[in-house]
Amino acid sequence: MTPAYVVFENEHRIAAGDLPEVARTAKQLLDQRKDATVLVFNGRTSALVDIDFRGSVDDVLARLPKPARPLDEEPAVPAAPRGPGRPKLGVVAREITLLPRHWDWLAQQKGGASVAIRKLVDEARRASGDKDRTRAAQDAAYRFMTTMAGNRPNYEEAIRALFAHDRRRFTALIADWPADIRDHAIQLAYSDQAD
Structure with a gap:
């Protein structure tokens, strides 16, 4: 972790x-x-x-x-003033912009537009969860490596291997970096995966 x-x-x-x-x-x-x-x-x-x-x-x-x-984490429920939405349930009203055909489709959905949008968002989060976690891990490793190892040997090739999902090449390219930098970069890059 x-x-x-x-x-x-x-x-x-x-x-x-x-x-x-x-x-x-x-x-x-x-x-x-x-x-x-x-x-x-x-x-x-x-x-x-x-x-x-x-x-x-x-x-x-x-x-x-x-x-x-x-x-x-769910946002804290605002104390006052009460506006649109269901604050006790954590539902907060915000604005979205859609084309007329989108509004027409949403109006035909069981439960209305809000229920349909929540279901779509939850479905998209489940479907792209692994990809999102992998991308976030790669981005974190990239930021760390740029700051701490941007002038180290094999830096550019290691970045290419990171984004190519080539773990074996990535770890080989950074093997000679200082241990704490190397180990932290690996931990960040592959935090979403089991060894």
Whole structure:
């Protein structure tokens, strides 16, 4: 399972876990070694997390960005004002734009347009779930590798192998990279697959 956040100091992974945990570890390292440089990554997307490391550990922790709601988590029900939709059920009214033929088809569906659209979305999510997870894993690995290994030998060929779904070639091409970078890239790229 991929940790929520990961912090690297040069080519070494020094911490993984929730944001306060990795920020604390990074801050302690920065306090010990003034020449150290750290990068904090979102563990799932490999987006860099901007952390202001000025001040004490408590100062750093107080300024941490609030974590975003995971895509799978239902949004909190708004307290007020009540508008269209069914807030107690988590149903939120939003606007969509369709052509007249789409509206005509939806009007003929059992349960109405909203029920039909929800069914279509759920069906599409089930049908493309594996592809979406694979693409998200590849994108995360690509972002991480670009940041941490863009100047490493075989970088471009490894990216090609990653997007060609050639796991054997990918792992062979990055075999000589520093262990923490190599292992994290593999973990990101194939987090959606069993070994």
